[in-house]
Amino acid sequence: MASPISTEKHGNVLVISSDNPPVNALGQAVREGLKNGIEQAASDNEIEAVVIRCDGRTFFAGADITEFGKAPKGPSLPEVCDAIEASEKPVVAAIHGTALGGGCEIALACHYRVAVPSAKLGLPEVKLGLIPGAAGTQRLPRLVGAEAALPLVVMGNPIPAKKAQAIGLVDELVGEGSLAQDAAEFARSKVGADIPRTSEMTNNQDGVKNPDLFDEFRAKNGRKLRGFDAPNAGIEAVKAAGEMAFEDGVKKERELFAKLMGGTQSAAMRHYFFAERAANKIDDVPADTPLIDVKKVGIIGAGTMGGGIAMNFLSAGIPVTILEMKQDALDRGTGTMRKNYENTAKRGRMTEEQVEGAMGLLTPTLEYDDLADCDLVIEAVYENMDVKKEVFAKLDEVVKDGAILASNTSYLDIDEIATATDRPGYVIGLHFFSPANVMKLLEVVRGEKTRDDVLATAMKLSKKIGKVAAVSGVCPGFIGNRMLSKRQEQANQLILEGANYWEVDEVLLDFGFPMGPFQMGDLAGLDIGWHRDPSKVTTVREALCAKGRFGQKAGKGFYDYDDARQRTPSDEVKQIIADFAEKEGNAQRDISKDEIRERLLYPMVNEGAKILEEGMAQRASDIDVVWINGYGWPLYTGGPMFWADTVGLDTVVAGLEKHGLPVSDYLRAKAQKGERLT
Numbered sequence: 001m002a003s004p005i006s007t008e009k010h011g012n013v014l015v016i017s018s019d020n021p022p023v024n025a026l027g028q029a030v031r032e033g034l035k036n037g038i039e040q041a042a043s044d045n046e047i048e049a050v051v052i053r054c055d056g057r058t059f060f061a062g063a064d065i066t067e068f069g070k071a072p073k074g075p076s077l078p079e080v081c082d083a084i085e086a087s088e089k090p091v092v093a094a095i096h097g098t099a100l101g102g103g104c105e106i107a108l109a110c111h112y113r114v115a116v117p118s119a120k121l122g123l124p125e126v127k128l129g130l131i132p133g134a135a136g137t138q139r140l141p142r143l144v145g146a147e148a149a150l151p152l153v154v155m156g157n158p159i160p161a162k163k164a165q166a167i168g169l170v171d172e173l174v175g176e177g178s179l180a181q182d183a184a185e186f187a188r189s190k191v192g193a194d195i196p197r198t199s200e201m202t203n204n205q206d207g208v209k210n211p212d213l214f215d216e217f218r219a220k221n222g223r224k225l226r227g228f229d230a231p232n233a234g235i236e237a238v239k240a241a242g243e244m245a246f247e248d249g250v251k252k253e254r255e256l257f258a259k260l261m262g263g264t265q266s267a268a269m270r271h272y273f274f275a276e277r278a279a280n281k282i283d284d285v286p287a288d289t290p291l292i293d294v295k296k297v298g299i300i301g302a303g304t305m306g307g308g309i310a311m312n313f314l315s316a317g318i319p320v321t322i323l324e325m326k327q328d329a330l331d332r333g334t335g336t337m338r339k340n341y342e343n344t345a346k347r348g349r350m351t352e353e354q355v356e357g358a359m360g361l362l363t364p365t366l367e368y369d370d371l372a373d374c375d376l377v378i379e380a381v382y383e384n385m386d387v388k389k390e391v392f393a394k395l396d397e398v399v400k401d402g403a404i405l406a407s408n409t410s411y412l413d414i415d416e417i418a419t420a421t422d423r424p425g426y427v428i429g430l431h432f433f434s435p436a437n438v439m440k441l442l443e444v445v446r447g448e449k450t451r452d453d454v455l456a457t458a459m460k461l462s463k464k465i466g467k468v469a470a471v472s473g474v475c476p477g478f479i480g481n482r483m484l485s486k487r488q489e490q491a492n493q494l495i496l497e498g499a500n501y502w503e504v505d506e507v508l509l510d511f512g513f514p515m516g517p518f519q520m521g522d523l524a525g526l527d528i529g530w531h532r533d534p535s536k537v538t539t540v541r542e543a544l545c546a547k548g549r550f551g552q553k554a555g556k557g558f559y560d561y562d563d564a565r566q567r568t569p570s571d572e573v574k575q576i577i578a579d580f581a582e583k584e585g586n587a588q589r590d591i592s593k594d595e596i597r598e599r600l601l602y603p604m605v606n607e608g609a610k611i612l613e614e615g616m617a618q619r620a621s622d623i624d625v626v627w628i629n630g631y632g633w634p635l636y637t638g639g640p641m642f643w644a645d646t647v648g649l650d651t652v653v654a655g656l657e658k659h660g661l662p663v664s665d666y667l668r669a670k671a672q673k674g675e676r677l678t
């Protein structure tokens with residue numbers, strides 16, 4: 001098979017090119033070709049300088065993740081990097097697209113780096129539960145200093161070429177259309193000059209002069225890094241770069257890398273990397289299905305959801321017409337959207353003109369007729385079937401043929417809603433999660449009659465508005481809420497049987513969720529939907545509301561809150577629950593945290609298995625995508641399905657049986673056959 005690497009002489013410059021779509025991943029053939037190219041340059045006396053570049057959309061975007069876990073085949077990436085750096089002739093990296101991970105390490109091993117302004121550079125290995133494994137944590141601090149290296153290595157977010165130039169990672173920005181020749185020119189200009197090797201530089205001493213740098217960085221980012229192993233390893237590796245000789249630092253990096261590679265967190269995060277991409281594919285819809293061009297979107301309802309949904313499209317540059325029934329509701333809704341954008345601008349994440357640009361694409365209206373030329377209309381009105389059907393009947397009348405009519409319903413039957421129209425093929429569910437302009441998850445609910453082009457359009461559009469979409473079938477609660485209801489059921493049952501409600505929260509917090517169900521109840525308000533009759537107590541929540549315990553806003557709910565909203569478990573609440581339980585005939589007993597965790601999480605796995613069995617999700621990894629992006633399931637465990645495989649399905653089944661909880665045939669069969677869900 002032809003090598004993905006080719007070389008071409010341009011006068012005294014050898015240009016080594018990689019053509020390895022889709023992202024020039026540094027697979028074995030690429031690594032071998034690069035090494036051979038450097039050797040060719042060394043042995044050719046006419047060559048005085050080298051450029052390394054890539055064809056296609058991007059410079060090397062990292063090691064080839066599909067090779068992980070397989071027996072490594074030489075030459076290794078560190079070997080290739082060392083060969084590049086050792087070259088006696090100047091080597092220039094010509095960067096476009098995204099130079100990520102191993103790609104950034106190749107660039108660091110080069111003696112110079114030139115990039116087009118639209119390029120990005122980064123070390124996202126932490127997002128795979130790893131750290132750079134080809135001396136990136138040792139070369140980068142020597143080139144740009146420990147302080148500038150820490151965010152790149154530990155948070156894993158890429159930076160634009162301009163910022164890379166500012167910290168010294170990129171030497172020169174060149175023309176978008178003239179990268180190859182500008183890089184060759186740049187290389188020629190370095191012939192005869194001393195060769196700058198990043199492994200010999202000493203900018204990393206800032207971390208030695210200010211050793212608090214590392215703990216300060218760890219503390220500043222503590223919440224985001226909670227539970228993850230790789231970020232801390234990244235900090236250790238960058239610290240080592242300042243304290244050790246290069247070779248020793250590389251050894252330290254390799255130790256840390258190997259430990260992470262062998263751990264469950266990296267396996268989980270690599271699973272998630274592919275899961276997120278797989279979720280966008282619909283198995284029975286051809287990849288070349290023609291898409292509907294969505295030039296204008298209509299949103300019905302300017303409340304929290306409607307406004308949040310609208311912002312997703314406005315931020316992606318898609319005009320939105322938003323409809324309300326009354327002027328004051330419309331004004332309130334659009335006012336909230338503007339305020340949200342202005343807050344984002346205050347945090348420096350948007351410019352003023354971007355705010356005006358987004359708001360300039362918004363057309364508020366009270367008239368359904370103004371939706372007539374929309375290509376997609378999404379309703380986010382009251383969660384009531386009759387109301388939804390009325391809206392869809394109206395839309396069917398007013399909106400042009402071929403337009404998609406979507407409901408943001410979180411559990412109602414999309415097929416029934418579709419019967420209110422003469423275009424069931426164009427009806428789909430687009431279930432956003434609150435706050436809709438922030439939460440990444442979008443459950444795309446495929447109706448019985450939803451057309452392929454409508455579904456394919458929804459998936460493509462989800463990427464355009466920065467969402468992670470997963471397809472769900474029509475069932476109560478779709479994928480996420482259906483599994484959530486099982487956890488909620490057990491949480492409520494557990495406290496009636498004597499489990500301490502704060503321990504139920506702690507189990508989920510310790511597992512890695514951002515919040516437990518009782519904390520969540522206090523935050524949202526326990527009195528939502530309360531009938532306001534203190535004498536009528538049929539649930540624990542009603543018992544608490546009867547005592548004015550409405551949650552954080554009342555200073556007390558399940559917990560007591562101080563002025564800083566710090567929560568403390570309440571003996572009064574413990575008693576209220578015990579009294580209520582006794583009235584209901586529930587005997588109280590001490591319940592261990594292990595039992596709590598099994599009863600909260602295993603029924604979710606069982607429900608996920610049923611969702612798969614019924615074909616309500618295309619694949620187990622889609623369920624992981626839903627829970628990680630919609631409900632804060634800790635990424636480093638890979639999601640409920642991957643986590644169940646890690647625990648072992650036989651252990652899950654045994655746990656469910658031990659607690660007298662139902663086991664689906666699908667899950668039992670998988671466990672008996674020793675198979676995995678993912």
Ligand code: T1G
Nearest residue numbers: 022025061062063064065066100101102124132133134277
């Ligand atoms: N290896 C293998 N395949 C990859 C890949 C990679 N590194 N990156 C992307 N793909 C595939 C992806 O699965 C998809 O395949 C297609 O390319 C398009 O990707 C030693 C150890 C580059 C920003 O973490 O962030 O280097 O679905 O849909 O949205 O220190 O891909 O088409 O069959 O995401 O335009 C470090 C991971 C690796 C970068 C492009 N590098 N990739 O985004 O397209 S570890 C990364 C990305 C490492 C060294 C360490 C993104 C992208 P398919 P896509 P995109």
